[in-house]
Amino acid sequence: MPSLRDRLPPGQYMAKDLPVHLAGSIPLWNPETWDFRVFGLVESPLTLSHAEFEAIPRVERISDLHDVSTWSVLDNRWEGVPAREIVARVRPLPQAAFVLLHADGGASASLPLSDLLRVDVLLATRRGGVVLPPEQGAPLRIVVPHRYAFKSLRWLRAIEVLDREQKGFFEARGYSASADPWKDDRFAES
Numbered sequence: 001m002p003s004l005r006d007r008l009p010p011g012q013y014m015a016k017d018l019p020v021h022l023a024g025s026i027p028l029w030n031p032e033t034w035d036f037r038v039f040g041l042v043e044s045p046l047t048l049s050h051a052e053f054e055a056i057p058r059v060e061r062i063s064d065l066h067d068v069s070t071w072s073v074l075d076n077r078w079e080g081v082p083a084r085e086i087v088a089r090v091r092p093l094p095q096a097a098f099v100l101l102h103a104d105g106g107a108s109a110s111l112p113l114s115d116l117l118r119v120d121v122l123l124a125t126r127r128g129g130v131v132l133p134p135e136q137g138a139p140l141r142i143v144v145p146h147r148y149a150f151k152s153l154r155w156l157r158a159i160e161v162l163d164r165e166q167k168g169f170f171e172a173r174g175y176s177a178s179a180d181p182w183k184d185d186r187f188a189e190s
């Protein structure tokens with residue numbers, strides 16, 4: 001079993017719990033009108049109500065979250081739907097290669113489509129056995145453990161499937177597009 005130190009990427013320190021990390025205000029959501037959409041370069045675009053999303057069988061994944069501001073929280077127990085199950089449902093077109101994640105409140109983040117196929121990338125509705133509190137992204141966030149946490153968009157509402165990389169909110173503000181914690185890859189060069 002790797003020691004805790006070996007699980008910390010370069011330049012990171014171990015935080016006890018998720019620091020409350022809020023730039024703006026928490027977006028309000030209404031279970032009656034909330035939906036989750038996948039659109040763009042797919043054969044079958046998808047729109048799910050909150051009840052429909054909650055009806056999908058959930059899995060549990062334990063993973064570490066590494067923030068670009070140097071805190072890491074190990075062993076978060078997330079529950080949700082694997083992103084790759086949703087990808088399989090929508091059937092991306094052959095030219096699909098990237099996604100842009102969209103959140104309530106206006107944030108967005110870019111990822112290669114292949115990232116969504118990784119087993120531990122989750123559309124999470126719960127952490128530590130309880131539904132996400134508002135500040136952690138209720139009712140839905142994505143968890144992308146192998147990228148810095150600004151890619152783990154809270155208040156997720158849609159996934160747009162694209163044929164090329166399109167910068168999201170954080171990438172457009174100087175953060176690294178690849179955001180690999182193990183390469184200390186925090187900020188875009190230029």
Ligand SMILES: Nc1nc2c(c(=O)[nH]1)N[C@H]1C(S)=C(S)[C@@H](COP(=O)(O)O)O[C@H]1N2
Nearest residue numbers: 018021023067103107136149150152153154
């Ligand atoms: N929609 C949205 N998602 C977001 C952010 C944001 O400002 N808006 N901040 C990101 C950043 S910078 C971090 S560090 C994590 C914090 O997530 P936590 O609630 O797990 O600590 O959320 C990410 N997801």
Ligand SMILES: [Mo]
Nearest residue numbers: 067068149150
């Ligand atoms: Mo962050």
